[in-house]
Amino acid sequence: MRIVVTNCNTTQEMTEEIVRGARAAAGPGTTVTGLTPAWGPESAEGWLDSYLSAAAVLDTLRTYEEPYDAVVMAGFGEHGREGARELVDVPVVDITEAAAHLACLLGRRYGVVTTLERSCGQIEDSLEAAGVGRNCAAIVGTGLGVLDLADSDRTNRAFLTAGQRARDAGAEVLVLGCAGMTGLQRTVGEKLGVPVVDGVGAAVKLAESLVSLGLTTSRAGGYAKPLPKRRSWGTGAR
Numbered sequence: 001m002r003i004v005v006t007n008c009n010t011t012q013e014m015t016e017e018i019v020r021g022a023r024a025a026a027g028p029g030t031t032v033t034g035l036t037p038a039w040g041p042e043s044a045e046g047w048l049d050s051y052l053s054a055a056a057v058l059d060t061l062r063t064y065e066e067p068y069d070a071v072v073m074a075g076f077g078e079h080g081r082e083g084a085r086e087l088v089d090v091p092v093v094d095i096t097e098a099a100a101h102l103a104c105l106l107g108r109r110y111g112v113v114t115t116l117e118r119s120c121g122q123i124e125d126s127l128e129a130a131g132v133g134r135n136c137a138a139i140v141g142t143g144l145g146v147l148d149l150a151d152s153d154r155t156n157r158a159f160l161t162a163g164q165r166a167r168d169a170g171a172e173v174l175v176l177g178c179a180g181m182t183g184l185q186r187t188v189g190e191k192l193g194v195p196v197v198d199g200v201g202a203a204v205k206l207a208e209s210l211v212s213l214g215l216t217t218s219r220a221g222g223y224a225k226p227l228p229k230r231r232s233w234g235t236g237a238r
Helices: 011-027 047-063 081-087 095-104 117-129 148-151 152-169 187-192 199-212
Strands: 003-007 032-035 070-074 090-093 110-114 138-143 173-178
Touching: 003 011, 003 199, 011 032, 011 199, 032 047, 032 138, 047 081, 047 138, 070 081, 070 095, 070 187, 070 199, 081 090, 090 199, 095 110, 095 117, 095 173, 095 199, 110 117, 117 138, 138 152, 152 173, 152 187, 173 187, 187 199
Parallel strands: 003 032, 003 070, 070 090, 110 138, 110 173
Antiparallel strands: none
């Protein structure tokens, strides 16, 4: 089985970290390839970055020519998943809804710990659109930017503080609210005393399940194939 994981930003180091987490979760016989957009924001933090990122990720998938069986979109709360489901003929699993769905199997209410506070509204909208917003007790920012996550000690401390706030708000399960937090669940889950779900790992396992079951995106309705027409993808796009 071949899974491609799309980073939502142009930072190659983050793609490599995401791929390490994805491969750790993947079962035997599954290969994981990371895709980094050639253009777009270096980190996705806010509405402008998110919409720009969505177009860049779609362009990356549109021009990727190697065969694959499923797509994992590794941008928490970022836009583009619906467009990707129209575009490709394999299952597309977004880490935001994958993590939330698995969290709902582990506790009545979950909380999301993310990066900057400005991302909270966007994540809330994404969870609502995926139908899992009602079970979310809190979305809490750590105050760290996406590129700050490379400092593991600082990230751990900030996550523990934010995670406790989410617990105090009623969360029984925590979700890592950024693909760059992949791997953090191993170091903070025990300290907080609740399950911590990593969206990258969750999405990989769900993608494997869909492929194994022979299931893919429905074409009856909202995810029908795009209408045939001329589309311009910008200067230099193929």
